[in-house]
Amino acid sequence: MKFLAITLIVHAPDPVTGVLKPTGARFREVLDNALLAEELGFDGFGVGERHERPFISSSPPVVLSHIAALTSRIRLFTAVTTLSLLDPVRAYEDYATLDHLSRGRLELIIGKGNGAAQRDLFHVTPEDQWDRNAESYEVFRKLWRQDKVTAATRFRPGLVDAEVWPRPLQQPIRVWHGSATSKESVDLAARYGDPLFSANVTNPIDPYAELIGYYRDRWEHHGHDPARIAVGAGTAGYYAAPTSQEATSAYRPVFEGQLAFQKRLGLQPVFTTLEDFVERSSALIGSPQQIIEKVHRYHERFGHTVLHLHADAGGLTDRQHRDSLTLFQSAIAPVLRREIPDPPFPWGPVQAGPPPLPVSADR
Template sequence: MELGIGMFGDNHYDTSGKPLAAGERLRELIEEIKLMDEVGIDFFGIGEHHRPDYAVSVPEIILAAAATVTKKIKLGSAVTVLSSSDPVRIYQSFATIDQLSNGRAELMAGRGSFIESFPLYGFNLNDYDALFDEKLELLLQIDRQQPITWKGKYRAPLQEQEVLPRPLNDHLDIWLALGGTPQSVVRAGKLGLPVVFAIIGGNPAQFQPLFQYYKELYESFGHDMTKFRVGVHMHSFFGENSAQTADEYYPVYSAQMNRVGRTRGWPPFQRDQFDYGRGNEGAYLFGDANEAIDKILHMHELFGITRFSAHLDVGGPSHASLMKAIEIYGTRIAPKVREALRR
């Protein structure tokens, strides 16, 4: 099982609650990814957002910068909002990263849980589903066909057009991010693409039928089961002491939940929600190394996952605390998980 880290580049805030300029957080991200590589984390994914509470709007620029200071770690998006992107340009960008990193690039496509990119790039939100379907089709065709001839509804057609550069082995590793709807599971199963389920609340066991459904669909459509890959993405944060880590992280985490919640009509985030999520039946990994090891192994047992992604920077915790969390993950958690799975 691959063990990796996902981030959104959550911004830091001043004492008045105003987000700081993005530059500091972006430079910190590069240092954090470099440390991930040094401690043996398998992959890193960075999200795309267009809001003041996030510093990263163009994941591929962060990944290109990270490619120059890392040697082994896989570098991908988490996610690229494909519905409001141009698949040709996106493919070129990630193929460039793949060449720059000597074959370590990944692209995780998703519809996105925020909608700011649609008006920003001139797309109609009413076309939310249709845009994703068409653009995913084009993205996959670009990966499989060179030159490409294609025609759709939302983009100018392509006629015997070369899309350059090509990835290192003329193939880009393309994943799908799923939020948990049966329709998205069917799409992924038909296409035979690797998937990551975002489990960021509730009891993870409730997702078990969707994992099983995806596996059954993948197999029924005749895809090679030796290439079957499925993962989970969960909110995480690691420290030396479980209770102390939770107490220090709660204000950071709840502040971000409330910033997002105000735009979506959510009630204020409560400490009992936080504590439940940290429990055996919750979806949070906020605590010490031993708790994280147990919960990651439980996810593997529950779902048969081949990848676990720890989302570490929700709320914009300090750079120092993130560096410590990365160190704990790479040197204490990941080795124990790998050892347990080899038994």
């Protein structure tokens, strides 16, 4: 099994202290968390894309380019690239450039994106967002694979023998399809034989398991080899401590702060108590053994071989955050790596990267 640390770069007051960090300090925190993930042995680091409050993750290629310069081993993910909002030609140019700057460590997770505010910002409607996502991906996919592209399009000017530069390093790049609640993204992934990444963060397990089952059915319908399926899954939260009592005690103020924040945003929480959150959500909170057992329970339903944890402290102290991630890599990841298989494809850079720069002294 492989493990990613992912951030959506939420810029909001700390759920426990109420302190709002300056924008620059929040970006510096993201960079430091990427360095920490590589130091501890995570296999990938992902940066989301959102174009609305409370996120400042509107430009993942820029953030990931900076991370690429600071790291040498860890694979770099988008989580997700919102192709329904983007011109696929411009998206291709950004990511082909990043592919070279990262020396072949880039992977994409694509999706239509969430949120009415960002749809309005880009003049995308609920009625056309899925068609935009599918069209943008088809064009993006051709641009990555072909030196000259001709494409008739609805949502941008058509292309006739178009040449777009630079040509990428990886041929082809691996593209995952982010899946939350809809069959459209699942259908698109299965049609092209691409891996699926289940969000798996908002609801109990059943709707996500149903979509993954549907993906497997559609994969075989399109004639792909079942042995080549790869599924990733997210987690709603993470905190490990030597005992379950220590873990829940430390995480309780974080959960209560996040609950209050959701209510201020006008959201209706799915899990209203920490006990229910630990029991029925995908959150991994408890002792190492409890977390190992829970990942196995989800694996029985999903068959996933990649798992993501939150890269951000999110209300934990810096020491709690680091200690918990260290415990994951020392006591949890080795067991899961041994007991759950890896994805059915190579994992590593196309070219060896440069030595990492020194970690900042302020971390």
